[in-house]
Amino acid sequence: MHREQAKQELAGWLLKELDEQSRRERIAFWFFCGFSEADPQLAALPPALRMAVMRGVEPDDTADPDLDPLVHVSLVEDLYGVTNAYLVQALNQRGITVAQIEGNPEPMFACPCCGYLSLSSSASYEICSVCFWEDDGVRDEHTVSGPNQATLATARQNLAEFGACDLASVDRVDRQARERYRAPEAPGD
Numbered sequence: 401m402h403r404e405q406a407k408q409e410l411a412g413w414l415l416k417e418l419d420e421q422s423r424r425e426r427i428a429f430w431f432f433c434g435f436s437e438a439d440p441q442l443a444a445l446p447p448a449l450r451m452a453v454m455r456g457v458e459p460d461d462t463a464d465p466d467l468d469p470l471v472h473v474s475l476v477e478d479l480y481g482v483t484n485a486y487l488v489q490a491l492n493q494r495g496i497t498v499a500q501i502e503g504n505p506e507p508m509f510a511c512p513c514c515g516y517l518s519l520s521s522s523a524s525y526e527i528c529s530v531c532f533w534e535d536d537g538v539r540d541e542h543t544v545s546g547p548n549q550a551t552l553a554t555a556r557q558n559l560a561e562f563g564a565c566d567l568a569s570v571d572r573v574d575r576q577a578r579e580r581y582r583a584p585e586a587p588g589d
């Protein structure tokens with residue numbers, strides 16, 4: 401199976417498994433962001449939904465199945481950069497037998513705190529889903545990072561002790577993120 405197809409299929413399953421609140425949040429995102437016609441994210445949407453998003457009026461009934469493509473596209477986006485091994489495992493878990501995935505994962509950057517290849521860009525204030533460090537570009541271990549209000553040395557120690565870069569983020573880190581991205585020093589996929 402090709403990687404793109406694998407992501408589409410897995411997102412289809414995740415869509416069905418999504419709880420009501422996460423679905424609502426994902427739909428709200430589209431109407432909150434103020435997309436315009438040129439935005440590439442809109443290309444995958446049916447024309448009627450594209451128009452609705454550009455009008456920016458959030459629908460009342462977020463359970464409406466006509467809104468499914470909005471959620472599906474956002475779920476596919478979340479699979480950006482995940483390893484092929486993860487796609488195989490996640491599809492197999494759902495009863496779809498896949499032996500191998502063709503195509504390489506999108507290029508990813510290592511989080512300066514946990515080292516997982518979890519970031520789609522470097523030094524652009526992206527938050528790592530493995531450890532919750534915000535990558536503001538600080539690389540020196542003993543420099544205090546503004547958005548994180550801590551040094552990398554402290555954050556790494558916190559990560560080793562309780563699984564997040566700081567105590568406040570313990571409940572916010574995605575426990576499954578470690579399965580999705582290439583681990584530090586792991587061989588290619």
Ligand SMILES: [Zn+2]
Nearest residue numbers: 511514528531
């Ligand atoms: Zn991290």
